[in-house]
Amino acid sequence: MSAADIQLDDQGRLRHFIAIEGLPRALLTQILDNAERFAPVGDRTVKKVPLLRGRTVANLFFEPSTRTRTTFDLAAKRLSADVLNLNIEASSTKKGESLADTLRNLEAMQCDMFVVRHQVSGAAHFIAQQVAPYISVINGGDGRHEHPTQGMLDAFTIRRHKQDFTRLKIAIVGDVAHSRVARSNIQALKILGVPDLRVVGPKTLIPPAIDAMGVTVYDDLDEGIRDCDVVITLRLQQERMQSALLPSAHEYFREYGLTADRMRLAAPDAIVMHPGPINRGVEIDSAVADGAQSVILQQVTYGIAVRMAVMAMILGSQAQAGAA
Amino acid sequence: MSAADIQLDDQGRLRHFIAIEGLPRALLTQILDNAERFAPVGDRTVKKVPLLRGRTVANLFFEPSTRTRTTFDLAAKRLSADVLNLNIEASSTKKGESLADTLRNLEAMQCDMFVVRHQVSGAAHFIAQQVAPYISVINGGDGRHEHPTQGMLDAFTIRRHKQDFTRLKIAIVGDVAHSRVARSNIQALKILGVPDLRVVGPKTLIPPAIDAMGVTVYDDLDEGIRDCDVVITLRLQQERMQSALLPSAHEYFREYGLTADRMRLAAPDAIVMHPGPINRGVEIDSAVADGAQSVILQQVTYGIAVRMAVMAMILGSQAQAGAA
Amino acid sequence: MSAADIQLDDQGRLRHFIAIEGLPRALLTQILDNAERFAPVGDRTVKKVPLLRGRTVANLFFEPSTRTRTTFDLAAKRLSADVLNLNIEASSTKKGESLADTLRNLEAMQCDMFVVRHQVSGAAHFIAQQVAPYISVINGGDGRHEHPTQGMLDAFTIRRHKQDFTRLKIAIVGDVAHSRVARSNIQALKILGVPDLRVVGPKTLIPPAIDAMGVTVYDDLDEGIRDCDVVITLRLQQERMQSALLPSAHEYFREYGLTADRMRLAAPDAIVMHPGPINRGVEIDSAVADGAQSVILQQVTYGIAVRMAVMAMILGSQAQAGAA
Numbered sequence: 001m002s003a004a005d006i007q008l009d010d011q012g013r014l015r016h017f018i019a020i021e022g023l024p025r026a027l028l029t030q031i032l033d034n035a036e037r038f039a040p041v042g043d044r045t046v047k048k049v050p051l052l053r054g055r056t057v058a059n060l061f062f063e064p065s066t067r068t069r070t071t072f073d074l075a076a077k078r079l080s081a082d083v084l085n086l087n088i089e090a091s092s093t094k095k096g097e098s099l100a101d102t103l104r105n106l107e108a109m110q111c112d113m114f115v116v117r118h119q120v121s122g123a124a125h126f127i128a129q130q131v132a133p134y135i136s137v138i139n140g141g142d143g144r145h146e147h148p149t150q151g152m153l154d155a156f157t158i159r160r161h162k163q164d165f166t167r168l169k170i171a172i173v174g175d176v177a178h179s180r181v182a183r184s185n186i187q188a189l190k191i192l193g194v195p196d197l198r199v200v201g202p203k204t205l206i207p208p209a210i211d212a213m214g215v216t217v218y219d220d221l222d223e224g225i226r227d228c229d230v231v232i233t234l235r236l237q238q239e240r241m242q243s244a245l246l247p248s249a250h251e252y253f254r255e256y257g258l259t260a261d262r263m264r265l266a267a268p269d270a271i272v273m274h275p276g277p278i279n280r281g282v283e284i285d286s287a288v289a290d291g292a293q294s295v296i297l298q299q300v301t302y303g304i305a306v307r308m309a310v311m312a313m314i315l316g317s318q319a320q321a322g323a324a
Numbered sequence: 325m326s327a328a329d330i331q332l333d334d335q336g337r338l339r340h341f342i343a344i345e346g347l348p349r350a351l352l353t354q355i356l357d358n359a360e361r362f363a364p365v366g367d368r369t370v371k372k373v374p375l376l377r378g379r380t381v382a383n384l385f386f387e388p389s390t391r392t393r394t395t396f397d398l399a400a401k402r403l404s405a406d407v408l409n410l411n412i413e414a415s416s417t418k419k420g421e422s423l424a425d426t427l428r429n430l431e432a433m434q435c436d437m438f439v440v441r442h443q444v445s446g447a448a449h450f451i452a453q454q455v456a457p458y459i460s461v462i463n464g465g466d467g468r469h470e471h472p473t474q475g476m477l478d479a480f481t482i483r484r485h486k487q488d489f490t491r492l493k494i495a496i497v498g499d500v501a502h503s504r505v506a507r508s509n510i511q512a513l514k515i516l517g518v519p520d521l522r523v524v525g526p527k528t529l530i531p532p533a534i535d536a537m538g539v540t541v542y543d544d545l546d547e548g549i550r551d552c553d554v555v556i557t558l559r560l561q562q563e564r565m566q567s568a569l570l571p572s573a574h575e576y577f578r579e580y581g582l583t584a585d586r587m588r589l590a591a592p593d594a595i596v597m598h599p600g601p602i603n604r605g606v607e608i609d610s611a612v613a614d615g616a617q618s619v620i621l622q623q624v625t626y627g628i629a630v631r632m633a634v635m636a637m638i639l640g641s642q643a644q645a646g647a648a
Numbered sequence: 649m650s651a652a653d654i655q656l657d658d659q660g661r662l663r664h665f666i667a668i669e670g671l672p673r674a675l676l677t678q679i680l681d682n683a684e685r686f687a688p689v690g691d692r693t694v695k696k697v698p699l700l701r702g703r704t705v706a707n708l709f710f711e712p713s714t715r716t717r718t719t720f721d722l723a724a725k726r727l728s729a730d731v732l733n734l735n736i737e738a739s740s741t742k743k744g745e746s747l748a749d750t751l752r753n754l755e756a757m758q759c760d761m762f763v764v765r766h767q768v769s770g771a772a773h774f775i776a777q778q779v780a781p782y783i784s785v786i787n788g789g790d791g792r793h794e795h796p797t798q799g800m801l802d803a804f805t806i807r808r809h810k811q812d813f814t815r816l817k818i819a820i821v822g823d824v825a826h827s828r829v830a831r832s833n834i835q836a837l838k839i840l841g842v843p844d845l846r847v848v849g850p851k852t853l854i855p856p857a858i859d860a861m862g863v864t865v866y867d868d869l870d871e872g873i874r875d876c877d878v879v880i881t882l883r884l885q886q887e888r889m890q891s892a893l894l895p896s897a898h899e900y901f902r903e904y905g906l907t908a909d910r911m912r913l914a915a916p917d918a919i920v921m922h923p924g925p926i927n928r929g930v931e932i933d934s935a936v937a938d939g940a941q942s943v944i945l946q947q948v949t950y951g952i953a954v955r956m957a958v959m960a961m962i963l964g965s966q967a968q969a970g971a972a
Contacts, residue, residue, distance in 0.1 A: 053370055053372065054368070054369065054370030054371045054372035054402075055369070055370075055371070056371060056398065056401075082371075082372070082398070082401045082402070084394060084397065084398070086390065086394070097600075097601040097602070098604070101600075101601060101602060104621055105391060105600065105601075105621070105624050107621070108621040108622070108623075108624035108625045109394065109395060109398055109624060109625070109628060110366040110367070110371060110625060110628070
C-alpha cells in the first residue's frame with residue numbers, strides 16, 4: 001500500500017498527511033487555497049478560530065525539533081484544539097513499553113490526531129497503518145523520506161510570490177540526498193506543474209536516480225541557478241560536514257554557498273528560500289539570507305497557516321465521516 | 325488522622341482523593357455514576373465541558389509517569405481547567421528549596437488542585453494535611469500505598485462489563501506486595517461488595533498479613549483464577565525481576581504468566597485487566613493482552629472519565645463550600 | 649538608547665517592560681492600580697478574564713526558573729492567552745542557530761510577547777531592540793541588572809500594607825551587589841517616593857557606588873533595620889556562600905540573618921519580604937519567614953496580579969496602536 005492510498009478516504013478527502021508523493025494536483029491546490037484563508041488569522045489581534053475546539057492533537061516527537069513542534073503546537077492552539085506534547089524517546093522506552101503499546105494507549109485516550117516526527121523513513125506511514133480509524137496522522141518529518149507540510153508551505157510561499165507554477169524555473173541546492181525537505185519539495189512542485197525543476201549539488205550529495213523524479217541535475221551552482229525564479233537552499237547537516245562526503249564546510253561554501261554575486265545569475269526578481277535553521281556561511285551567505293530577495297521568515301509564518309489548513313481539512317473530513 | 329478523615333468535608337463530600345480505604349460504598353458508587361456521565365464526552369467531536377473553566381490544576385510529579393500524567397492532563401483540559409505540569413524533582417531541589425516551601429508557593433499561586441505522584445507511601449496524605457483549605461489533593465500514586473483513581477477506573481471497567489459487584493469472583497495476580505494498584509483495587513472491590521476476592525502470586529510477592537484485608541491468598545495461578553469473572557494482572561517491575569525475590573522473568577512467566585490456556589480455567593466470559601504498561605511475555609502473554617477478553621485499553625479510556633468525575637466532584641464541592 | 653526610551657511608545661504607554669529605571673512615577677502607579685483590579689481574579693472560582701484571548705506569549709527562558717516561569721505562565725493563561733514555554737538553552741544552540749535567528753523565527757510565528765529570562769545583564773534590552781515592532785518584551789530577570797516585575801510586585805505588596813510610600817523607612821538586606829531584585833526594588837521605591845531607603849550587608853556584597861542611587865549603606869544589620877517599616881531580605885546565592893566574598897553561611901547568618909530578636913529593632917508593625925526561594929537559616933530564620941510579620945507568600949500571589957497588569961497594559965496599548 002503506497003502512502004497515497006492510505007492518505008485519502010473513499011471520497012478522496014485527506015485522512016492522513018504522510019507524503020506528497022502520489023497526491024492529486026487538485027488536493028494540493030485545495031491545501032494552498034485553504035491556507036490562504038487561514039493566513040490572515042495570524043495577523044489578527046485574536047489569532048484563534050474555534051474550528052477544532054475540544055479536539056486533542058498529540059505531538060509525538062521521537063526526534064527533537066523545537067521549531068517544527070512549536071509551529072504545529074501553535075497551529076493546533078490557533079484552531080482551539082487541546083495539545084499534548086510528548087517526547088516519546090524519553091517516555092516510552094524507559095519502562096520498556098513497545099511503540100505499538102504506546103500508540104494504542106494514546107488512541108485509548110481518544111486523541112484525534114498524531115503529529116509524528118521520527119528519524120526513521122516510513123515511521124509516519126507505519127503508524128498511520130496501525131492506528132485506530134478515528135485517528136489521523138500528520139508526518140512532521142520521517143528520516144530521509146518526506147516532510148510534507150514543509151513541502152506545502154514552500155509551495156504556498158512560491159505561489160504567493162510567483163502565482164503560476166507552470167511558468168517557473170526552480171533550483172533546489174545542496175544536500176538533496178539526505179533531505180526529506182528536498183523530496184517533498186520535488187513531489188509538490190512536479191505535481192503543481194513546475195516545468196523546469198533542478199537539483200544542484202556535489203555528486204556525493206545527489207541521489208543517483210533522482211532524474212527519475214523529473215528533475216535536472218547540476219553539479220555547478222552557477223549553471224544550476226541561472227535564470228531561476230526560485231532558489232531553495234537546503235540545510236547542510238553538521239554530521240555531513242564531518243563526513244567523508246565533503247571536504248569541509250569552508251570548501252562547500254566556496255562551491256555551493258549562495259552569495260549575492262551568484263544570485264545575480266538567477267532571474268532579477270528571484271526569491272530565496274531555506275527550511276531553516278540556517279548555517280550562515282555554509283550553504284548561504286548572510287547577505288542573501290537577510291537580503292531583499294529572501295523569503296525565509298515568510299516561510300515560517302506561512303508554515304502555521306499551511307499546518308492549520310491541513311489539520312482543519314483532516315479533522316473536518318473526520319467529523320463528516322463521523323456524522324455519516 | 326486516617327486518610328478517610330481528611331478526604332471528606334463535614335457534609336461527607338469528597339475534598340481530597342488520597343486513598344480508597346475507609347470511604348463509604350455510596351461515595352464510590354457516586355464516583356462510578358458520575359464517571360458514566362463523563363464517559364460519553366470522550367466519544368464526542370468536541371471532547372470538552374466547561375465545568376472547571378478558570379480553575380488551575382497543578383500536576384506535581386515527583387516520580388515520572390507519562391501515562392498517568394497525560395490522563396490527568398487530558399481529564400483537566402476536557403473539563404476546561406488550566407493545567408500546570410511541574411516536574412518537581414528537577415525544579416525544587418535544584419535551588420535547595422524544601423518541599424513545604426514549594427507547596428506554599430504553589431498555594432500562593434492560587435492553584436485549586438494538586439495531583440501528586442510520589443515514590444514515598446503517604447506523600448499525598450502528608451501534602452493534603454499541609455495545604456491551604458482551598459486546595460484539594462488527588463493521589464496519583466504514592467509508593468506502595470494507593471493509586472485510588474486507578475482503583476476506581478478498574479471498578480468502573482468491571483461494572484461496565486459485569487454490572488453487579490456482589491456476585492463476582494475476582495483474582496488479582498502478580499506482585500501484590502509492591503503494588504499500590506493492588507491495594508487500591510482490593511479496597512475498592514471489598515467496599516463495593518465483591519464476595520470472592522483473591523490474590524495470586526509467589527509467596528515472596530504476597531504480603532504476609534494480606535488476608536486481614538478480606539482476600540484469599542493463592543500461590544497457584546490455576547487454582548487462583550479458576551471460575552473467576554475478572555482477572556487483574558499486575559505489572560512486574562523490572563527491578564523485581566533482577567532481585568532475589570524471583571528466580572527469573574522466564575520462570576515467572578512459566579508459573580504466573582497469564583496465557584490463553586490458563587484463561588480457560590476462568591469463567592467463559594471472564595475479562596482480563598492490567599494497569600499498564602504491559603511486560604509482554606512476563607506477567608501476560610500477548611495472545612491474552614490483545615485477545616477478545618482483554619479490556620486493557622478500555623481501562624485507559626475509562627481512566628479519563630473517572631478522573632474527570634473525581635476532579636469535578638472535588639472542585640464542585642469546593643465551589644459550594646466557597647459559596648456558603 | 650536607555651531602557652526607558654525603548655519602553656514607552658510616543659504616547660508614553662508601556663511597550664516593553666525591561667527596567668524600572670527611568671520610568672515616570674505615574675506609570676508605576678498605573679501598574680499598581682491595574683494590579684489592584686486584577687488581584688481579585690485569583691480569588692474567584694473562575695480565575696480567568698478574556699482580555700488576551702488569541703494572543704501568543706512565548707516564555708523564553710535561557711536560565712531555568714520554575715517559579716518565575718510558572719507565575720508568568722499562569723498570568724498569561726488567566727488572561728486567556730496561548731503560552732509557548734521554550735527552554736532556549738536546550739533548543740537553539742543544539743542545531744547551532746544564533747540567538748538572532750531563533751528570535752526572528754519566533755517573530756515569524758506571530759508571537760505577541762516574549763518573556764525573557766537570561767543570565768546576561770542587558771539581554772532583554774538587546775532583544776527588545778532587535779524584535780519586530782509588533783512584539784513586546786518583558787524582562788523576567790537579566791543577569792545582575794533588573795527584574796522589574798519583581799520590583800513592582802514588591803511595591804504592590806508594600807502599598808497594600810503601608811499605603812503611602814512617602815512616609816516609609818525600608819531596608820534591603822543581603823547580597824545587593826549580585827541582586828537584580830535589589831536593583832529593581834531600589835529603582836521602584838525611589839521613584840515612588842520612599843524617603844529613607846537603606847541597603848544593608850557586608851562590604852563585599854554592597855556595590856561601591858550604590859549611594860549614587862539615593863540609598864544609605866549600612867554594614868550593621870541592627871543599625872540598618874532600626875525603625876524600618878519594611879525589611880526586604882535577599883536570597884544569598886549558593887555560589888556566593890562558597891566564594892571568597894563570605895566566610896561561611898553560618899557566619900553570614902550570625903551577622904546578617906534576620907531573626908525574631910532582630911526584628912524587634914524594626915517598627916512594631918514592620919513587614920518582612922523575600923523574593924524567594926528562601927534559604928532558611930542563612931539570610932532569614934524560619935521563625936521570621938513563617939511569622940506574623942512575613943508577607944512572603946502574599947508576594948507570590950500579588951506577583952500574578954502584577955504580571956497580568958503589565959501584560960494587559962502592554963498588549964492593550966499594542967492593540968490600540970494596531971487599530972490606529
